[in-house]
Amino acid sequence: MIGQITSVFGVKGWLKVFSYTDPKEGILQYRDWVLDLDGKRIPARLEEGRRQGQGIVVRLKGVDDRDVALSYRGADIKVATAELPELAEGEYYWYQLEGLDVFTVDGQCLGKVHHLMETGSNDVLVVRASDGSIDQRERLLPYLPDQVVRSVDLAERRILVEWDPEF
Numbered sequence: 769m770i771g772q773i774t775s776v777f778g779v780k781g782w783l784k785v786f787s788y789t790d791p792k793e794g795i796l797q798y799r800d801w802v803l804d805l806d807g808k809r810i811p812a813r814l815e816e817g818r819r820q821g822q823g824i825v826v827r828l829k830g831v832d833d834r835d836v837a838l839s840y841r842g843a844d845i846k847v848a849t850a851e852l853p854e855l856a857e858g859e860y861y862w863y864q865l866e867g868l869d870v871f872t873v874d875g876q877c878l879g880k881v882h883h884l885m886e887t888g889s890n891d892v893l894v895v896r897a898s899d900g901s902i903d904q905r906e907r908l909l910p911y912l913p914d915q916v917v918r919s920v921d922l923a924e925r926r927i928l929v930e931w932d933p934e935f
Contacts, residue, residue, distance in 0.1 A: 769863070771795050771845040773803070776838055777820065781831040783840060785817070785824045788862075788886075793819055796826070798847045805843035858913065860920060862891075869926045870895045870909070873918060876933055877901045884911065893917075893927075902933055 771787040787795040796817045803810040817826035831837050852861065862884045870878045870893070879901040885892045891911040897904040909931055910916050918928040 769804075769844045769846050770798065771824075773840050773843045773845065774823075775841055776834055777825045779834045780827075781833050781837045782825050782827050783831070783837050784820075785826050785845065787824050792824060795824060795845070798851055800847065800851070801828075802846045802848075803840060803843040804846055805840065810840075810843070858920075860922075864922060865893065865920070865927070867925070868920070868922075869898070871926055871928055872933060873928060873930055878907055878909075878929070878931070878933060879905075881927065882906075907931075907935075 770789055771785050773783050774786050775784045776782065777784045785795065787793070789795045796814070799814045801812040801814060803812050813829035815827045815829050817824055828840075831840070849863075855861065865881050866883055868881050870881060872878065877898070877900045879895045880898040882894045882896040885894060885908075893909040893911055895907045895909055897906070909929060916929055916931060918930055920927050
């Protein structure tokens with residue numbers, strides 16, 4: 769997911785978008801979107817977009833009316849993974865980390881990465897209990913490579929962390 773449609777902008781079908789890309793305007797590089805709305809996958813084509821204040825506004829092909837635009841409010845914006853740029857070694861997209869098992873360096877299972885959050889200073893792994901986890905707690909672990917996150921193994925689907933399970 770690279771963003772979400774949050775509301776309409778004006779009366780001509782423009783939409784306000786919350787972008788998860790870095791920088792925020794990076795979302796405008798992708799023209800072919802898939803909107804995920806209430807379990808439906810809707811193909812969409814970005815016609816134009818721009819920065820507007822702190823956010824992004826866009827116009828999608830065939831959406832030229834405020835009422836039609838309103839029907840897309842809340843949709844998650846996705847693109848084909850093949851369109852995403854390759855990352856440097858040791859860097860990961862959030863979707864790659866979601867669902868990975870999280871273990872302490874002592875071998876204790878804390879759960880699975882449910883999702884990530886952006887906090888400004890660093891990203892945060894939201895780890896929820898899973899089969900085999902030491903308890904049923906949800907934990908928020910800062911995504912700090914070499915400090916908290918010791919290794920990520922996509923093939924084994926696990927993350928090794930330096931973390932006190934009591935915290």
